[in-house]
Amino acid sequence: VGRYRGRIQYYQIWNEPNVYPEWGNRPVDAASYVKLLKTAYLRAKVADPKSVILAAPLAPTLGTPDGLNEGDLVFLQKMYSAGARDYFDVMSVNAYGLWTGPGDRRVEEDRTNFSRPLLIRESMVRNGDSGKAIWATEMGWNALPPDFPGPATHGRTSLDRQASYAVSAYHRAQQEWPWMGVIFYWHFRMVREEPDQIVYYYRMADPDFSPLPVYEAFRQMANEPPVLPYGYHQEDHWALAYQGDWTTKQDPRASLGQYVEAASAGASLSFTFKGTGLRLVARQGSRPGRAFVSVDGSPPSGLPQDREGRAYLDMANLRPDRDGSFAIAPVLPYKEHNVEITVTTPGFAIDGLIVEKGSRDWWRTSAGLVIFFNSLAVLVWAIRRW
Numbered sequence: 001v002g003r004y005r006g007r008i009q010y011y012q013i014w015n016e017p018n019v020y021p022e023w024g025n026r027p028v029d030a031a032s033y034v035k036l037l038k039t040a041y042l043r044a045k046v047a048d049p050k051s052v053i054l055a056a057p058l059a060p061t062l063g064t065p066d067g068l069n070e071g072d073l074v075f076l077q078k079m080y081s082a083g084a085r086d087y088f089d090v091m092s093v094n095a096y097g098l099w100t101g102p103g104d105r106r107v108e109e110d111r112t113n114f115s116r117p118l119l120i121r122e123s124m125v126r127n128g129d130s131g132k133a134i135w136a137t138e139m140g141w142n143a144l145p146p147d148f149p150g151p152a153t154h155g156r157t158s159l160d161r162q163a164s165y166a167v168s169a170y171h172r173a174q175q176e177w178p179w180m181g182v183i184f185y186w187h188f189r190m191v192r193e194e195p196d197q198i199v200y201y202y203r204m205a206d207p208d209f210s211p212l213p214v215y216e217a218f219r220q221m222a223n224e225p226p227v228l229p230y231g232y233h234q235e236d237h238w239a240l241a242y243q244g245d246w247t248t249k250q251d252p253r254a255s256l257g258q259y260v261e262a263a264s265a266g267a268s269l270s271f272t273f274k275g276t277g278l279r280l281v282a283r284q285g286s287r288p289g290r291a292f293v294s295v296d297g298s299p300p301s302g303l304p305q306d307r308e309g310r311a312y313l314d315m316a317n318l319r320p321d322r323d324g325s326f327a328i329a330p331v332l333p334y335k336e337h338n339v340e341i342t343v344t345t346p347g348f349a350i351d352g353l354i355v356e357k358g359s360r361d362w363w364r365t366s367a368g369l370v371i372f373f374n375s376l377a378v379l380v381w382a383i384r385r386w
Helices: 030-047 072-081 117-126 159-176 198-202 213-222 362-385
Strands: 010-012 052-054 091-096 134-140 180-183 231-233 241-243 246-250 258-262 268-275 277-282 290-295 312-314 325-329 335-345 349-356
Touching (some): 030 072, 072 117, 091 117, 117 134, 134 159, 159 180, 159 213, 268 277, 325 335
Antiparallel strands (some): 241 268, 246 258, 258 349, 277 325
16 A cells, blocks of 8 residues: 555455455455454555555355355354444445346345345444445356356356346446445456356457457447436546636545645536435535536525525535535436536535435325225225125
């Protein structure tokens, strides 16, 4: 960490310590892994206080009777019981679909599917760790050919379906999992042809760099217009377009230790988000700044307005909620909205943005209730007549 200080900020400590082959070919032990994690975390923070430590992703497995491999949910609870919560900044998962697609929403402890990160999230919440993000350090589907000689232990899908599954998985996570941060696709390519290895068929490209359908699908997705989806986003999210003089400030109280501040009037920020509301996570900069805000070209209803009808944010008079955020646009229809923030006084500081998603199908719920009670009334009438 000291060697790469200033160039690398994120470090994952180990991989899949809940399975025998990844833990030195010996029985797994959550307490021993936590000891390793604690040592790495404390030493890394000394070498680089800005380093961000990821706990090891656990293999999505139910374990084996011989004790050599332990179920991910059992292992994770043992980690928390051993004090792991204080020694990592981000939780990791390996989010494979295996035998079903990304739309499989069954969430069961004995089912290893793409929805399994929901169970990891529930465990974090039970252990008082809901404020941390989850990163999927591996995700993908195995396009195993029909003539592969061994069993399809990782599931099997076609190349075209592999491509559609992978992109749909990203879209599902963006729309439904606000606690999910980065998702890494596994993997790009093998260095050489290894058709006898089952993991070879997760690839995006062949060893000679010939792209497969999943690569083309990702290329198209990466060129979609950037939109802030549901959830909490850092101030350096790629969908945020900064113009003018903004500087990055270090602050241990800020999310991941830093925020951005406008150094001069005229600096601006523009972006598109999809949701029903928007909140800004503020920081008190070197001086209280001020900025005009518009949503879809109009002043949002959640902000005060000047004599000319322009909505504004004044850092000197902010009264944020306990999480440090305050509403910019609290009630909007669920769709994409365009935001423009123009700084009028230097010192305007941003530590993050929260996109909210309320119920967009309220009318369906209401219609369903009406139908239910009408049906109930007809049933009661019929029983009484009978």
